[in-house]
Amino acid sequence: MPSPIRTLHATCHCRATTLSFALPCTALPLPVHFCHCTICRKTHGTLFSTHAEIPCPDTNLSAMTSYKSSEHVTKWFCKICGAHMLDRVDGGEHLKWYVAVSLVDAEEEVWKYTGHHFVESTKDGGAAVMMGRIGGVEMGMWKERKIEGGGFYERGNWSLSESVAGADEVEEKGMLRAKCHCGGVDFWIALPDVDEARPEPPVTKNPSKWSGRHCVCNSCRTTTSSFISSWINISSSALQEKAKSPLISEDSACLGTTYKSAKDVSRTFCNVCGASVSYRREEGAGVLKIAAGLLEGRGSRAESRIEWIKEVHETEYARLPQATQAFALGVENAG
Ligand SMILES: [Zn+2]
Ligand SMILES: [Zn+2]
Ligand SMILES: [Zn+2]
Numbered sequence: 001m002p003s004p005i006r007t008l009h010a011t012c013h014c015r016a017t018t019l020s021f022a023l024p025c026t027a028l029p030l031p032v033h034f035c036h037c038t039i040c041r042k043t044h045g046t047l048f049s050t051h052a053e054i055p056c057p058d059t060n061l062s063a064m065t066s067y068k069s070s071e072h073v074t075k076w077f078c079k080i081c082g083a084h085m086l087d088r089v090d091g092g093e094h095l096k097w098y099v100a101v102s103l104v105d106a107e108e109e110v111w112k113y114t115g116h117h118f119v120e121s122t123k124d125g126g127a128a129v130m131m132g133r134i135g136g137v138e139m140g141m142w143k144e145r146k147i148e149g150g151g152f153y154e155r156g157n158w159s160l161s162e163s164v165a166g167a168d169e170v171e172e173k174g175m176l177r178a179k180c181h182c183g184g185v186d187f188w189i190a191l192p193d194v195d196e197a198r199p200e201p202p203v204t205k206n207p208s209k210w211s212g213r214h215c216v217c218n219s220c221r222t223t224t225s226s227f228i229s230s231w232i233n234i235s236s237s238a239l240q241e242k243a244k245s246p247l248i249s250e251d252s253a254c255l256g257t258t259y260k261s262a263k264d265v266s267r268t269f270c271n272v273c274g275a276s277v278s279y280r281r282e283e284g285a286g287v288l289k290i291a292a293g294l295l296e297g298r299g300s301r302a303e304s305r306i307e308w309i310k311e312v313h314e315t316e317y318a319r320l321p322q323a324t325q326a327f328a329l330g331v332e333n334a335g
Contacts, residue, residue: 008110010103011148012083013222013261019059019085021099029112032101032121033146036126036300037118039069042181045276045291046226047127047300051087051098052111059086068274069181081259082269082276084225102224103159103199108320115140119153124299127228130330135322170297176305181276185256189290190238191305204307210234212292212306214331215313216324219261222308227320228327231289232306
């Protein structure tokens with residue numbers, strides 16, 4: 001008797017883009033990996049991406065914008081809200097399709113977490129070190145792609161390299177730089193003025209750092225396509241088009257295309273590569289959240305400039321509860 005078929009669906013925040021794929025129940029749970037590579041961080045604006053290989057999906061690709069992020073990889077994101085839905089890897093004999101797991105409407109048991117890819121590119125372990133174990137299962141940590149029997153990265157040995165492309169300029173200028181993968185969004189952020197009152201809590205212990213916070217709410221998840229979205233909270237007066245240049249306004253096109261995810265919430269994303277860029281509440285004038293995945297520097301968590309709040313925001317809404325719980329625990333126990 002043939003195995004029963006299960007059809008799974010994925011949707012972005014604005015619901016203009018949907019996809020579905022069918023597979024035999026015997027193929028479940030589907031292997032899932034977390035990717036921490038620079039391309040994933042800088043096209044999603046998050047600290048990592050979460051993908052599963054799926055059969056060729058049923059979808060309308062013309063409702064999405066495609067972006068070729070490397071020679072063999074094409075990514076598709078929603079034209080309206082910017083959510084990355086799908087990746088396709090062309091190479092070898094077959095096309096391989098990968099879905100953004102965080103957008104799939106399914107219980108967590110459908111997935112089997114296998115581990116972390118491209119951890120080396122984070123320089124500091126990034127978000128991988130927060131999720132060393134999920135649901136009691138040890139996660140693989142690979143320098144690059146998962147290779148059976150090779151390249152496994154031992155945990156707890158994260159020494160920041162002396163020189164990292166782009167980092168030296170950031171260090172030298174004493175600022176932060178946010179840049180998406182295609183480079184269409186590229187701006188600088190001054191560090192907080194120690195004497196100036198912060199526009200919004202949380203207050204950092206170190207007054208010369210901005211605060212950062214991870215959020216798992218549905219709006220963040222379905223626009224960034226990541227079940228964990230990481231934001232840094234800055235004064236909009238800290239935005240600069242070039243280092244040490246005049247300020248730019250928070251309405252500037254420098255921040256990308258605007259999508260209103262709620263009546264009082266404006267988000268922006270790069271309309272070329274799909275990276276989430278910013279998030280702002282109308283009532284919180286002067287305060288802006290910037291997608292942490294865009295930050296350049298020595299270490300993907302940018303801890304020389306950012307103090308991460310040890311509590312993950314809105315965990316009660318988690319789409320992937322076990323992975324979220326692991327991450328939240330990792331954040332709580334970090335440093
Ligand atoms: Zn959309
Ligand atoms: Zn990647
Ligand atoms: Zn871009």
